[in-house]
Amino acid sequence: MASSKKDQIAQGALTAFAQYGFSETSMDTIAEVSQVAKGTLYYHFSTKEELFLYVIEKGVKMLIYHVDSVMQKEELSLEDRMMSVLDEHLRFFSENQELCFLLLSFFTGDEQRDQLVGGLLTGYFTTMETYMTDLQQKGYIRADVEIRTLASALFGMIGFTVLRKQFRKEPLNTDAVRETLRTMLAGILDKRC
Known part of the structure; x- marks a missing residue:
């Protein structure tokens, strides 16, 4: 309620x-x-536009809060934190499927509105890029990985997985889905750490 x-x-x-x-x-x-x-x-x-931007902003702030809370768990190893970030994205998008759909298809055809929405998503990407850059500087993420692409890929990989599962009416947050995404994410980790 x-x-x-x-x-x-x-x-x-x-x-x-x-x-x-x-x-x-x-x-x-x-x-x-x-x-x-x-x-x-x-x-x-x-206006409808004011309401649309409010909905997007509220959703993006909620996503940032949930992901940031996992990133701040210093009691976890770096690997466990990285995998927890993936799990938190999967959980968040699974529980907020309408928001996931809206964030992945936000282009409305109005350039000014689309730029405002893109600006709201910038907060999320800045948070993720800061976190991933720190991990890369500590040697946990391979040095040859471009962080902006990684942050975008993580968002899209999980978001589109959830959307496809939703459209096909398949279970979303399963061990098989989680392990497949974890395996993909593991490819960017520096094996020397």
């Missing part, structure tokens, strides 16, 4: 945007999916 009307609207908007896309989603549709009166919707958000 949503903790506030604003959260209820954001969840309804996320569902509507993921199902219909930005262009095909109207404020009326969002009010209906959110089960709020149009006046309540407009009290919290004056």
Whole structure:
């Protein structure tokens, strides 16, 4: 259950945007999916664009928080931390499939809006790149691995795996999926460490 009307609207908007896309989603549709009166919707958000950006920003901040909390577990070895980051992405995207879909297909056709969404995702990528650069400097990630590509690949690898499993109605967070992704990620690790 949503903790506030604003959260209820954001969840309804996320569902509507993921199902219909930005262009095909109207404020009326969002009010209906959110089960709020149009006046309540407009009290919290004056435009569909404002609401869309709020939903994306809230989701990206939530992803950063969850991944960062795993990265800060200094009691884990570097390898266990890296694998925990992968597991946290898989768990997060599995539990937030609509957000996953929206983040992986955010281009709306409006250049200014797309740049704003891209800017919101920059926070996530900066967090991941900082973490991975630190691991690379400590010799844990191979020196020949380009960190920006690695951060993008991790995001896409897990996100698209979750989307494909979702569309095929297959189990998402299984040992087989996790081990396959871990094996792929292990290829970037420096075997000397």
